[in-house]
Amino acid sequence: MGSTATAYLTGFGRYLPGDPVDNDGIVARLGGDDAVTERIRRRILDANGIRTRHYALDEHGEPTELNEELAVKALRAALHDRGIDASDLRMLACATTMGDVLVPGFASMVHGRLGGGPMQLLTASGVCASSLAALDAAASKIRLGDHPRAAVVGSELASRSLRQRRFDGIRAGMDSHFLRWMLSDGAGAVVLEFQPHPTKPSLRLDWVRHVSLAHEHEVCMRAGMEGAEPVVGHTWQDVDLADAEASGMFVIRQDVSMLDDLADAGLEQFEELVDIGLVDVTHLDHVVCHYSTNVFRDLAFEGLRRRIPTLDTDRWYSNLETRGNTGSASIFIALEEAWHEGRFAPGETVLLAVPESGRFSFAFAHLTVVAPPEQQGAST
Amino acid sequence: MTDTTTAPTAGAAAPLADTGTLAERLAEVWIELEERLDRVPILQRLAEGTVTIHDYERLLFNLRQQVVDGSPWISRAASNFDIEHFTLRAAAIKHAEEEHRDYLMLERDYVAIGGSLDELRNGRKNLGSEALSGYMFHYADQPNPVGLLGAMFIIEGLGAKRAAGWAARFQEVLGLADNQVHFMQYHQEADGAHTGDLEAILTSGIIDDTAADEIVRCAQVVARLYALQLEELDR
Numbered sequence: 001m002g003s004t005a006t007a008y009l010t011g012f013g014r015y016l017p018g019d020p021v022d023n024d025g026i027v028a029r030l031g032g033d034d035a036v037t038e039r040i041r042r043r044i045l046d047a048n049g050i051r052t053r054h055y056a057l058d059e060h061g062e063p064t065e066l067n068e069e070l071a072v073k074a075l076r077a078a079l080h081d082r083g084i085d086a087s088d089l090r091m092l093a094c095a096t097t098m099g100d101v102l103v104p105g106f107a108s109m110v111h112g113r114l115g116g117g118p119m120q121l122l123t124a125s126g127v128c129a130s131s132l133a134a135l136d137a138a139a140s141k142i143r144l145g146d147h148p149r150a151a152v153v154g155s156e157l158a159s160r161s162l163r164q165r166r167f168d169g170i171r172a173g174m175d176s177h178f179l180r181w182m183l184s185d186g187a188g189a190v191v192l193e194f195q196p197h198p199t200k201p202s203l204r205l206d207w208v209r210h211v212s213l214a215h216e217h218e219v220c221m222r223a224g225m226e227g228a229e230p231v232v233g234h235t236w237q238d239v240d241l242a243d244a245e246a247s248g249m250f251v252i253r254q255d256v257s258m259l260d261d262l263a264d265a266g267l268e269q270f271e272e273l274v275d276i277g278l279v280d281v282t283h284l285d286h287v288v289c290h291y292s293t294n295v296f297r298d299l300a301f302e303g304l305r306r307r308i309p310t311l312d313t314d315r316w317y318s319n320l321e322t323r324g325n326t327g328s329a330s331i332f333i334a335l336e337e338a339w340h341e342g343r344f345a346p347g348e349t350v351l352l353a354v355p356e357s358g359r360f361s362f363a364f365a366h367l368t369v370v371a372p373p374e375q376q377g378a379s380t
Numbered sequence: 381m382t383d384t385t386t387a388p389t390a391g392a393a394a395p396l397a398d399t400g401t402l403a404e405r406l407a408e409v410w411i412e413l414e415e416r417l418d419r420v421p422i423l424q425r426l427a428e429g430t431v432t433i434h435d436y437e438r439l440l441f442n443l444r445q446q447v448v449d450g451s452p453w454i455s456r457a458a459s460n461f462d463i464e465h466f467t468l469r470a471a472a473i474k475h476a477e478e479e480h481r482d483y484l485m486l487e488r489d490y491v492a493i494g495g496s497l498d499e500l501r502n503g504r505k506n507l508g509s510e511a512l513s514g515y516m517f518h519y520a521d522q523p524n525p526v527g528l529l530g531a532m533f534i535i536e537g538l539g540a541k542r543a544a545g546w547a548a549r550f551q552e553v554l555g556l557a558d559n560q561v562h563f564m565q566y567h568q569e570a571d572g573a574h575t576g577d578l579e580a581i582l583t584s585g586i587i588d589d590t591a592a593d594e595i596v597r598c599a600q601v602v603a604r605l606y607a608l609q610l611e612e613l614d615r
Binding site: 002004006088143147148149 | 432433492493494551554555556557558559560
């Protein structure tokens, strides 16, 4: 025997704090108004193509919300979309790069604020792909029949560590500027169930695949250590905090010279999905792809189009330009918007693709749009 | 089909109009039960593939209220077998012990499909379950309630012959995981073993003609009341 259930995405929500901030509004929040920084920022913004984003910061750069609040608001939106309460959930899987506090785990804080009843928790910490790791874990428990309903949220509040005070007196090269003018805040959530939505279309989760290539790649994105290798006795937890700050350990950095390799590796992972049959390019209708900048949009789009000649921009979705790069939240924020815009029709398939630069991880999820049961007629 | 309402009541001097072996007579009761089950609405929907997750939830909810009484009535019957009926007493004690935790499996299935354990445990029996449970306890209170072997024949037979099929069909139609249909799946094996034990007793030579009549009568009543329990979901 060994029959499993099927996991369906039945509710979608997002929360983007405050009003959208255009490129001219960034300085008021993050600082960096000297001439050199100004020039770098313009260049990076031109390249990444982000026109508006959201920060959980007021116009003076002071925090307005906690990361856990962003997560809860996205979860509430997803629960509302599905028409259920937190008390209907039996599992909550939360993904974030950094929670608000060191201890306890992010999911504990989100559950505490969300309420509901007793439930299983998972905190998937990582970077962009951690949200699909959380999705995979929750979906596995649904498939096993252990839980009828779960919620998954990806949530980021990167802005507070992008403010000028982190950069004062620190030698900041492209490795930190690149992210500083790219990352922003937000949360996206989905509800997972073992049955499709009774009256509305759902997304059946066909599979999730999450592959790390850390065994053959150095660290690409980092904070909390000097250089790309952690050294015993020299991480942020070992040295004096003032020293850690002075040496720039609390600045989040990315080795931009590795990003071409990342794009190549991501395309190889996609090729492998096609090669082993998880993706049938003749039956792939939509791609929702996370990427950090439009430079990679063009690389990824052309790479996929080599295998899917019919892929056109109508079938390719990203809201990077208007919602910003919200790390682990991005893929759910994009999926939510694409879903509620009505881009997907029953029977169509959707591939979610999330490359993570951290130390080279790649997550994909394959979804199929299903009509509500009452419109499918009786099963046979 | 025999109209069971005109048959003599259990315990009365039954006219031995029925011919055939005990096994043949029980087989007739079984066939009649299967015909009746085919007309039970939820089982019809299950067969047609129009059954819903709500149907399955309500079925578990309704069954649970009666399943919790299973071991108690078997235990009560065990205590009413005198030493002359030691074999049956021993069988009943063993059976009660084996089944006394089964309702927990059903409860876990119910929770696994999204039901509330509190609501399940605060539920009450439907009209059919009331009748079935009442009859079982009443019968188990009699001295040497040998007729209960007929009840076993029906209840264990449903477990062994039908429950796993229902489980598989619910899984097929609703896409359920094994973890959500344990109770029904499990009964195929467990009750298969129990019906084997039952057959050994029925063919052991300890059943005389009077006992055989009692067994058949009890089987008829339990078959009717079990079907009633499935017909009267949530009533």
